[in-house]
Amino acid sequence: MPRLLADITPLRESPAFRRLYFGTALSAIGSNLTLVAVSLQVYEITQSSLSVGLIGLYALVPLIVAGLYGGAIADAHDRRKVALFSAIALWGTTIAIAAQAWIGVENVWLLYILIGIHSGAAGINQPTRTAIIPRLVRSELLPAANALSMITFGLAFTVGPMLAGLLIAQVGYGWTYTIDVVTFTAALWALFKLPAMPPEGPVRRAGIATVLEGFRYLGTRPNIRMTFLIDLAAMVMAQPRVLLPAVGAVLIGGGEFTVGVLLAAGAVGAVLAGLFSGPLGRIHRQGRAVQWSVASWGASVSGFGLVVVMAGSSPDGQVTPWIIPAALCLLLAGISDSVSGVFRSTILQSATPDAMRGRLQGVFIVVVAGGPRLGELLGGGGAEWLGEGWTAVWGGLLCIALVVVLAKWQPRFGQYDSRHPEP
DSSP states (O other), X not given: OTTTSOOOHHHHHOHHHHHHHHHHHHHHHHHHHHHHHHHHHHHHHHOOHHHHHHHHHHHHHHHHHHHHHHHHHHHHSOHHHHHHHHHHHHHHHHHHHHHHHHHTOOOHHHHHHHHHHHHHHHHHHHHHHHHHHHHHSOGGGHHHHHHHHHHXXXXXXXXXXXXXXXXXXXXXXXXXXXXXXXXXXXXXXXHHTSOOOOOOSSOOOOSHHHHHHHHHHHHTOHHHHHHHHHHHHHXXXXXXXXXXXXXXXXXXXXXXXXXXXXXXXXXXXXXXXXXXXXXXXXXXXXXXXXXXXXXXXXHHHHHHHHHHHHHOOOTTSOOOTTHHHHHHHHHHHHHHHHHHHHHHHHHHHHHSOHHHHHHHHHHHHHHHHHHHHHHHHHHHHHHHHHOHHHHHHHHHHHHHHHHHHHHHHOHHHHTOOTTSOOO
16 A cells, blocks of 8 residues: 555655645645635626636736746746745735725726736746756656645645635635635745755846747757647647536536536546555656556546436436546546646656756646647537537547557657656
């Protein structure tokens, strides 16, 4: 059993990583509280689902711009300072969001602006924090460190939304946002306690030229490039999240309850993958592991689609037993996505020189944020034509087909060996 459970050696060996890990875990739950609460507050103010959907647009654009430019900043300056200052900006924005709730402003445009600033600060903070990790743990422990991060990710996306609904109902928006303000101090303390992390090698001033330099470098490194392309294949072709409201409303039934269960199933899968990630540290053919896990994601989404097709429709809108196999499919999808994320992050961190890590982590953040958005657009359009079930079936199959095509196009990626990392 100990060989199956998550390897906590990075937490034992590195006090700095331990502080950063627990600080990030606590603040991630608080951040999800805020994101869900903002969505509910915008709907309460406007009574419009379109207004709620616009939150994603106002958050995505600053995240893309700041993610790309923030990576260049992280490569040009002391990463501890970059992470700390951007975290202070995140904290300040959260304080402002809490303040508007306490004062009772009820202005949706103010919320859009604050979420945009928050997302831009996150676009700088996230790639910088991720680029810091290889300096805190040994290279052979990177899979274990990334698997531990997946536990945090899954818990935050499970506990945060559940607590948000409960807290808003019981204590209101002001206290809910204030909890995020308090929990974020743990992340600030962890970053403050980090040692100085000046850039290694020649330093170039951050700007458009250095951002483009990162893209040029990515264009000459096929193994690193493949980690982005294969993730796009999964997220663009087989993103089931946009299908869930219709699945809950008409097909499997159960409405918001079903949507919550299905969303939680994917997050629980990520947690389980992290908890039982012990064997991942012993896998050296990490490129092959990414290929298999992304193919497994596609198969799981296709399985979910088949369940929806067989479920037909719920005539009275009540939840049907089909929710069980549907949740199991998304649980497997969450496990597959988590394993893929562990190895993609490890390859990116190991095969990228320190001087480029910030910029490529910035590209990583853009891919992770933008891919699912494009996938939701395609999935929504496909559902209008094929229906929700068949859209998921064909999306999963197309994902698998693209994995095969990419494997044939770039066979070196399947041969990638963590003991001899080649970009």
